[in-house]
Amino acid sequence: MSRTVVRRVAKVIMITANLIVVVLFLLACISPYINPSKWWFSGFTGLIFPFLLLALIFFTILWLFARPRLALIPVITLLIGWKQISVIFAWHPRAGFSKEHPADVLRLVDWNVHGFNGADVSDVKRNIVHELSSSIIRLNPDVVCLQEFNTAESEDHIKPFLKDFPFYFFSDDVDGNRSYQSGCIIFSKYRIINSGRIKYPSQESLVFADIVRGNDTLRVYTTHLQSFKFGKTDYSNLAKIKNQEDEHLAASKSIYRKMKTAFNLRGGQADVAHDEIAKSPYPSIICGDFNDVPNSYTYFRIRGNRQDAFLKKSFGIGRSFIALSPTLRIDYILPTDHFEVKQFDMVDEDLSDHIMLVTDLVLKK
Template sequence: MNVGFQIRRFTTFFFRSLFWSLNLLLALYTLLSYWLLYSLPSQHWSAGMVMISIPIVWLFNLVCLVLWLFTRPWRSWLSGVVLLIGVVLFGQRTFVWNSPRNTPGGGTSVKVFSYNVQSFGLDNDWARVHSSPKVRRIVNYALRYDAPVKCFQEFHTSTANPDYDVVRRFRQAGYSYSALLHPELASVTDGSVGVAIFSIYPIIHSGREVFSRGNGLVWANIKVGQDTIRVINVHLQSMGIRVGKVFKQDKLTGVRHETRGVLSALRYGFIERREQVKRVERHIRESEFPVIITGDHNDTPYSVVYEEMRRVLPNSFEDAGRGFGFTYNRLPGYIRIDHQFHDPKLPPLNFETINYVSYSDHYPIAGTYLIGGARKKK
């Protein structure tokens, strides 16, 4: 047996042992993330970092499973079991395939449309003054989409151009009732209204709570026939993920700077959203009517915010959606951060992520709910 063969055998053994050790650490880390998300023993921002990494560690575990299948098949069980546990615990919030349901007799179906419109592009001074085809397309889409209740985040309006006077145009289109986070900005040349609800049905009462300049919630008690529901539209603190800026850096110092910026923004976002979701829960508890929550939560299904909301109300995507439901139209892309949650008295008949509409950095979502069916059956 020559020296070269011995060296190769030792090298193979070393790297295989190292890979197995890393696989063990990966499995322990994955199980830790499961425990944190399932039991929420801590809501510290560092725990939030671990939770949102679940899809990434799933990918790493899948790579380990495949590699071991081709080298040491018996070792593939570790990542296989870890992945199976993840599917059992969190599979429903990751991928579902529900069929749309028909409206049963005695009830009314109401579609709630939600869209982060990225200011319609009107936060740009040039766009507000000049006629921009891009702005007109997204405004017209928001106006023409067929839904009696429409909720927006990063809503912007401007009286500088009749085409961009979006609040006025919604009212002319039949949405006579509205609730706005910053109603005082609804008729100015640069109106960053923020969060908005428009309804064809009467709004009998409404309220708002500002978290920060652009973030907050608006709620509206909406009369649908003989029934009343409360719709709460939220826009929580941004995730701060700007992965594209990291990849655009030519030098290592630039990559480090942008990476630190992303991590700092993530930390700040975790802390802020943790407090903001408590305010959302208070509005749910105070409502005398069944509630639908919609909006840009800026958190994935593997987060404190999502788990907290899920313990209060069922998630509409999980109950009536299809596929993965990714809602973010920028890098990293494969995440779902726009959500709807519903009272069990308002079962979803259908839920759609409209991922072919790419005017904004978010995709629109729409849930259709049965209103009053249970009451009228009595």
């Protein structure tokens, strides 16, 4: 086969691959506007968005050297998707984080504590509740929002926080006849004058607390949206798929079913959260584990016109979940424009499968 023929075949293959990536990228770009409860496939395209972005950058560089005119295909596609690209990467490399806590600053911590099972359920730490509460208290926050929090009559997990945060509201989504409770909790140094729980169609809920700080009242929401509910078997199945083992087809079906269910449920939960937070009579902040990436219907629906503290004051892709993929930013702090975001940080204490978020906010006068 002559070199000319080889080149032509290679060119056709690369152009075809480029066009496939373009189509998938454009589908991912519209996924924030399509409720996955109506079209679940949009959830999958949002998950692979960062990889599609890298592929388009690769094709841009390739065509610039090989066929400059063809570089217009990936470049125009990237421009079309700029809004989605802008929520992936934060551009503040020198922002840093100071532990100093000025009087006018509201410091908020958000963390999915993984049911106090540690970063890996196979290696549960004995004193994890005290280690976790101590790592939070060291930051001297004013408000703490925790997801996958649990407590029981036999082991009170609320108690270690009460000295520093005497006010709290607990969603109590899972109630085991009062002997065991699980859900989201909001702790506060300041008085809570009102609180509530808005239940989703599934087990999870959205909770809020109205907090009085000086002459100001603000509302803090936190939530934990539907996860994929992957267990040890599912992570083993993912390894089988990755390694192309014989059982990978059956494994794929199991993973697919769980992901499809989660996408469907999160779409409805995002709608409920959007409608409820719009009712706030006060400047508000919503934070929590959305279990979805920035290029998702969930993120765009809940965020609306709010600020993203990570995008305002951080740098990088902001991975907040340590399993599966290095691209998973699924935990957020989203204040309204009533606040100025002063600083933001992500703190990995190796005490959960999620990374702790902390931000300093100032209420504008």
